[in-house]
Amino acid sequence: MATGMRKGLTSYGDAGFSLFLRKAFIKAMGYSDDALDRPIVGITDTFSDYNPCHGNVPKLIEAVKRGVMLAGGLPMSFPTVSIHESFSNPTSMFLRNLMAMDTEEMIRAQPMDSVVLIGGCDKTVPAQLMAAASADVPAIMLVTGPMLVGHYKGEILGACTDCRRLWGQHRAGTFSESEIEDVSGRLAPTTGTCMVMGTASTMACVTEALGMSLPGSGSIPATHADRLRAAETTGKRAVELARNGPRPREIMTRAAFRNALVTLQALGGSTNGLVHLTAVAGRCGITIDLDEVDQLGRDVPVLADLKPSGAHYLEHFHWAGGTMRMLREVRELLALDAMTIAGQTLGAAIEAAPEIPGQTIIRSRATALSPTGAMAVLRGNLAPRGAVIKQSAASAELMQHTGRAVVFDSVEDMTVRVDDDNLDVTRDDVLVLRNAGPKGAPGMPEAGYLPIPRKLARQGVKDMVRISDARMSGTAFGTIVLHITPEAAIGGPLSLVQSGDRIALDVPARKIELQVDEATLAARRKAWRPPAGLDGRGRGYAGLFLRSVLQADQGCDFDFLVDPPRAAAE
Numbered sequence: 321m322a323t324g325m326r327k328g329l330t331s332y333g334d335a336g337f338s339l340f341l342r343k344a345f346i347k348a349m350g351y352s353d354d355a356l357d358r359p360i361v362g363i364t365d366t367f368s369d370y371n372p373c374h375g376n377v378p379k380l381i382e383a384v385k386r387g388v389m390l391a392g393g394l395p396m397s398f399p400t401v402s403i404h405e406s407f408s409n410p411t412s413m414f415l416r417n418l419m420a421m422d423t424e425e426m427i428r429a430q431p432m433d434s435v436v437l438i439g440g441c442d443k444t445v446p447a448q449l450m451a452a453a454s455a456d457v458p459a460i461m462l463v464t465g466p467m468l469v470g471h472y473k474g475e476i477l478g479a480c481t482d483c484r485r486l487w488g489q490h491r492a493g494t495f496s497e498s499e500i501e502d503v504s505g506r507l508a509p510t511t512g513t514c515m516v517m518g519t520a521s522t523m524a525c526v527t528e529a530l531g532m533s534l535p536g537s538g539s540i541p542a543t544h545a546d547r548l549r550a551a552e553t554t555g556k557r558a559v560e561l562a563r564n565g566p567r568p569r570e571i572m573t574r575a576a577f578r579n580a581l582v583t584l585q586a587l588g589g590s591t592n593g594l595v596h597l598t599a600v601a602g603r604c605g606i607t608i609d610l611d612e613v614d615q616l617g618r619d620v621p622v623l624a625d626l627k628p629s630g631a632h633y634l635e636h637f638h639w640a641g642g643t644m645r646m647l648r649e650v651r652e653l654l655a656l657d658a659m660t661i662a663g664q665t666l667g668a669a670i671e672a673a674p675e676i677p678g679q680t681i682i683r684s685r686a687t688a689l690s691p692t693g694a695m696a697v698l699r700g701n702l703a704p705r706g707a708v709i710k711q712s713a714a715s716a717e718l719m720q721h722t723g724r725a726v727v728f729d730s731v732e733d734m735t736v737r738v739d740d741d742n743l744d745v746t747r748d749d750v751l752v753l754r755n756a757g758p759k760g761a762p763g764m765p766e767a768g769y770l771p772i773p774r775k776l777a778r779q780g781v782k783d784m785v786r787i788s789d790a791r792m793s794g795t796a797f798g799t800i801v802l803h804i805t806p807e808a809a810i811g812g813p814l815s816l817v818q819s820g821d822r823i824a825l826d827v828p829a830r831k832i833e834l835q836v837d838e839a840t841l842a843a844r845r846k847a848w849r850p851p852a853g854l855d856g857r858g859r860g861y862a863g864l865f866l867r868s869v870l871q872a873d874q875g876c877d878f879d880f881l882v883d884p885p886r887a888a889a890e
């Protein structure tokens with residue numbers, strides 16, 4: 321098989337001429353024949369002035385290149401789409417599949433024997449793993465790493481659990497305009513990703529457990545010298561991968577995904593992690609079984625004392641031993657013989673993790689933050705294909721609750737009405753948001769963290785049962801049911817709820833039920849019409865998205881990108 325510069329020649333109908341032309345052009349950059357004969361390691365450049373979570377990417381690329389050259393390879397960086405949460409309209413999720421397609425096609429189109437994928441902000445790591453699975457060129461992930469914590473009036477703060485907490489106080493009138501302005505300069509004090517156990521941290525740690533990044537590398541702070549050393553080592557390892565593999569699908573096996581799901585639960589990880597892992601698995605022909613996810617939620621304790629489920633931040637987790645140290649506590653639930661990209665098994669990586677005397681961030685089973693895992697899967701007549709709740713970040717007293725529905729028909733409707741003092745709502749009601757799913761919004765915004773109506777917030781209400789077909793930031797806290805599938809915009813049962821209906825949530829029984837008789841629901845179903853403008857007849861990427869996006873239980877990937885199922889025995 322062709323390697324290096326000879327790989328994937330441009331089609332001119334004459335392979336010799338194609339190589340001659342390629343070399344002629346690349347020599348304009350000053351490369352020697354010796355350099356051009358080396359194994360080529362591609363490096364994704366996801367730096368962007370719009371993406372502070374990737375602010376350290378130029379330095380990481382420099383360090384990866386150093387590692388590649390120390391190992392005798394030729395590093396070649398190339399740009400791809402870069403996505404930041406706060407700079408993506410309508411949502412970053414809308415763009416994840418675009419980044420996955422871009423990255424996959426650039427890996428495939430350009431000559432490279434292996435690739436270092438540098439990602440960090442929420443949707444970038446899943447997009448790159450999806451791309452790696454589909455391109456199936458030897459690949460290794462390097463995350464940008466978490467920010468350091470912020471400080472404000474003697475309190476430690478972090479993006480973005482504290483962003484939401486303090487904004488909630490501001491809405492309730494207990495945190496002033498000038499205080500909220502001041503704190504905006506303290507919540508994200510360095511480059512790097514959000515430093516709570518949000519989606520970025522979840523994906524960074526889960527990627528280690530999946531075997532696609534160097535063990536111990538996921539939680540190193542973005543600004544620490546160790547991150548640059550990890551980048552150098554990643555570059556060196558990428559040269560070995562270029563020579564001998566393995567390929568991503570040899571790492572991302574069924575057992576590896578199960579290891580990742582155990583990790584997701586033990587971390588108190590983001591519910592988004594489940595959607596993303598489902599999408600990555602789908603690219604490998606592997607189906608994530610929600611019933612298995614729920615069972616792991618019963619068997620795996622939450623061991624990481626990190627916000628929003630706990631009290632601390634990623635840098636504390638890292639210095640307590642990180643993901644591999646945490647997994648030692650649940651090793652009996654893991655496939656320890658799963659191979660990692662480092663060339664050692666997961667079991668060996670876990671054994672090698674440091675033991676830090678006196679640390680309290682990574683708990684044992686006996687001192688677990690919660691005896692059950694981060695999330696539970698709910699079903700019922702409201703969610704025939706499932707819904708999730710992050711039980712580790714919910715209020716214990718609301719886990720079994722029946723209340724009157726207060727329905728918002730869209731994100732816009734919610735924005736207009738939720739703070740209206742005339743809104744008919746009490747603390748015992750169930751707030752319902754619909755048409756905020758993969759197609760409905762579109763792009764499944766992180767709107768599932770419905771704000772507490774202002775008049776209730778002023779009364780001191782901090783949590784209510786909230787349900788939607790939307791997603792929620794991994795940094796958020798509350799009794800919040802998400803990803804209701806199928807979504808309302810395609811006629812899921814959520815579309816039939818009316819304000820005043822009774823909704824029963826029973827997390828221990830894994831139930832979410834609309835207490836309306838079947839005859840009434842049938843009449844409503846008959847009268848239902850889909851929202852306008854979602855038929856996918858529009859132009860460009862938006863049209864492609866609406867025509868092709870799958871539901872949350874299928875990872876919200878595009879239908880034409882999912883791989884045919886692998887045999888279960890694989």
Ligand code: FES
Binds near residue numbers: 405406440441514520
């Ligand atoms: Fe990028 Fe939070 S905004 S990780």
